[in-house]
Amino acid sequence: MNEPRKSNAMDELDAVRQLLAQPPPAPDVVGAARASLEQAGLVSGPGVPPVHLNGGRHLFGLGGPAAPHRRWRRWRGWLAPVAAAAAVVTVVAVSVAISGGIQGHHPVRSQVSVPGIGKVPRYFVALTGGNTLPDEGQRAVVVATATGAVLASIAAPRPYRMFTEVAAAGNDRTFVLAAQRAAPVEPGGPMLNGVGPAKLYKLVLSRSGKSATLTALPTPLVTGSIDGFALSPDGSRLAVSLQPTTRLVRPGPAPPPRGARLLVFTLATGAERQWALPGIGWIGANKPNPRTVSWADDNRTLLFEVHRGQGGPIANLRLLDTTAPSGSLTAASKRVPIPSEDISGHVENPPMSLGEPLLLAGDGTKIIGTTGVVTSHPAPDHNRRRSLKALHELTGAWEGLHVDYARHASRTVIQQAKERVKEAAVKYRKYQPTYTTVVAVTEVSVRTGKPVQVLGRRQVSGDVSEWPLWTNSTGTALIIAGPAPGTTQRNQNIVLGIQAGNTFTPLPPGVQSFIGQSPAW
Amino acid sequence: MTVTADHTGPPEADARVIEQSWTQPERFAAIFERYFSQIHQYLAGRVGGKTADDLAAEVFVVAFAQRQRYDLARGCARPWLYGIATNLIGTHWRQEQRRYRALTRADARQVTPSDEDLVADRVSASAVGPALAAALAALEAGDRDVLLLVALADLGNGEVAQALGIPYGTVGSRLNRARKRLREALGGANPAAGQEAEQPHE
Secondary structure (H helix, E strand, C coil): CCCCCCCCCCCHHHHHHHHHCCCCCCHHHHHHHHHHHHHHHHCCCCCCCCCCCCCCCCCCCCCCCCCCCCCCCCCCHHHCCCECCCCCCCCCCCEEEECCCCCCCCCHHHHCCCCCHHHCCCEEEEEECHHHCCCCCCEEEEEECCCCCEEEEECCCCCCCEEEEEEECCCCCEEEEEEEEEEECCCCCCEEEEEEEEEEEEEEECCCCCCEEEEECCCCCECCEEEEEEECCCCCEEEEEEECCCCCCCCCCCCCCECCEEEEEECCCCEEEEEECCCEEEECCCCCCCCCEEECCCCCEEEEEEEECCCCCEEEEEEEECCCCCEEHHHHEEEECCCCHHHHCCCCCCCCCCEEEEEECCCCCEEEEEEEEEEEECCCCCCHHHHHHHHHHHHHHHHHHHHHHHCCCCHHHHHHHHHHHHHHHHHHHCCCCEEEEEEEEEEEECCCCCEEEEEEEEEEECCCCCEEEEECCCCCCEEEEEECCCCCCCCCCEEEEEEECCEEEECCHHHHCCCCCCCEC | CCCCCCCCCCHHHHHHHHHHHHHCHHHHHHHHHHHHHHHHHHHHHHHCHHHHHHHHHHHHHHHHHCHHHCCCCCCCCHHHHHHHHHHHHHCCHHHHHHHHHHHHCCCHHHHCCHHHHHHHHHHHHHCCHHHHHHHHHHCCHHHHHHHHHHHCCCCCHHHHHHHHCCCHHHHHHHHHHHHHHHHHHCCCECHHHCCCECCCCC
């Protein structure tokens, strides 16, 4: 669609070019910008290493102002799939009994301390590994929600190397996993990327909670890049949305996304239905968040999201009766009348801005999502010029510190340089605006597309978002990834917690380490 | 106009680099090195060099913070970065208007900072600068965004649609409208062809 401009466009456009032409930025400007990006890397969130530019220069324990966020943000990569697929391979189904992995497991109810813990599933499955287990691939771990205790750790059966998707049924015991082969992110790098067709496995915890069984499902291999992955509440059917994989594999510009499909497998038989999305677009949330595919309690009605057009600017939520025959996805499903701008992420300040993933309430009549209203409070003595000057002072102080390190200055000199950096950082922060956000979990009618009820609401510091990961049928108990109580703009702390009404209670610290690891309840 | 200083790899690798930066943030440095200069020049064209210094840095800080939202189906990150830059300009419209006002003066050299000397030379040669600047200032913000993404950033219509999150067709209509306004402001003359009158194309 990117047509080159007409070559006869020599006229007012060229005049504009001449009028506004500017020389390239001076080296010190580039240096200052690098420094502010490094600074952003330092505050980019828990567990995220800082950015170092210019061959790994180090910044030393410096806090800094949060990156400027000007809008309600909805997506983070911690639900991101690492999927890519190419060739077809034949795989023999395997069955692995897992026992002994749950040794030392105590009934979690005896350790209950989080309000509402009895209303949420006792177990979840997360995908761990990644950077820490480059040679073993990504494993599936069964975790107790109340304690964070790892009850079992399961490697993908060979020839697969990693689990790349996981979804949970509503019975707290049944999960489906997708396993793929692995490839290094880059030649010689760690084995991180799931490649090739995905094989589906069912993981069932025993009723006593003392053993788990992994069984290969009789479903066909899933070929493509998986965007959505959801198990029906009764565990009988799996919905998978996917797209042909072309990206990141061959050189050249990525073609417009076409050929997205929604598959529904009947797990007992391996039977498959599939619906194709016509035209350019994809199924699922705005990438990389893959989770807006959600079942109603009838195990039949499926909520999913469609992004149409290059870049996906037109977003629809749709409901599919999965007993319908295979065919065109748009013909088989019905649009929920929520305006595109409220879900597309392409509009700066949409009226409702529903955060993803979106969940379908048990009876299928309402959608549960998060909304947020951000208020910006300019710094009392904000002044662009002074702010810029302060930034330059800060970057100057940094440079000084780097020089001191480079010349192996004494500990005292380096300490003084660090103090200067800290002072400059405090001064710079003075000019930065502050934000408060009212985050709410909202129910929206699938019939009218209008909000019908706020299930929970709270005000937090900073420009922050939250994400609903699980809900009970009525939305009275949810598991949310959201800002911890007492979080501040500078030190935003996103945690997994239980939202019941207006009360948000973080889950125990042991659970928090799974926040970036596709936890599925 | 497009400057690709420190271009360390083909643009189609952007999606791959950004995906890698999810887990290895330092990878994002490649995006910075690849695009900082051109983003800065775009911003400088719109809000002036001094403000652009600050805003261009902000673009990359924002992009870094939002890197996990990047649609990996888009191979090239340019439209994404220009979209962020254009959004940031939206919060500095007074600054942009001041710049256009300055350029409407007969002798831009006297009223603008030294980094605009280069501009003044070129503009005085064509003598259409003041009228053009006034017309730019008078454009609807959305139309101006489209026009300047095409003129300054050299984006194609499809890339502009991506950058601004607007339909492809809207880009065309906004661009046509903006160009028409500018031509009207220039008395229908083609500034690249002296005082020779020219019929509008569209």
